[in-house]
Amino acid sequence: EDDTVPKDEL
């Protein structure tokens, strides 16, 4: 499963 964090930061 995908437990990556959303990359809304730069």
Place this chain on the structure above:
Amino acid sequence: MNVFRLTGDLSHLAAIIILLLKIWKSRSCAGISGKSQILFALVFTTRYLDLLTSFISLYNTSMKIIYVGCAYATVYLIYAKFRATYDGNHDTFRVEFLVVPVGGLAFLVNHDFSPLEILWTFSIYLESVAILPQLFMISKTGEAETITTHYLFCLGVYRALYLFNWIWRFYFEGFFDMIAIVAGVVQTILYCDFFYLYITKVLKGKKLSLPA
């Protein structure tokens, strides 16, 4: 988006533009570590591959494109256009000592074992230490132009502001990303010595020079 995040991004943008303008206006990249700039170009390239796979916001996309574009423009100015002014003899930090361990760490400690995620993690770890060739160069020559210190200050403050952004996001959104936080703390700590010199010397109108 909170005030720390926004000012952090703007500080980062200011740093990048200060450096580009410094090189462009003086027609010289003396005192600038080309190796650090190559590392930053690598950082942005590996981090922003998601430009091709996902859209978050117009702000996010435009900032990413600006950061990547400016990073490559800076590398071009140093290694091509103003190559004659590049101070390679003092830019002797061995970058493989950063890139290889950071690459290994990105494989071992990440949120998800997938190519994009490993590259993102690599970029986070690499960014935290990418300034070392520049700081090493300054320690070798024992001095830095004032405009270069403004660049370094903005670049250092950016990640420090992100730390406040993460504290904010943890309290108000329950969001936290341990990889980014630990790397961000390391990155900020590396600048502390420089911050001290900047505040005690440059802000008082003196040139940044280290004791011999």
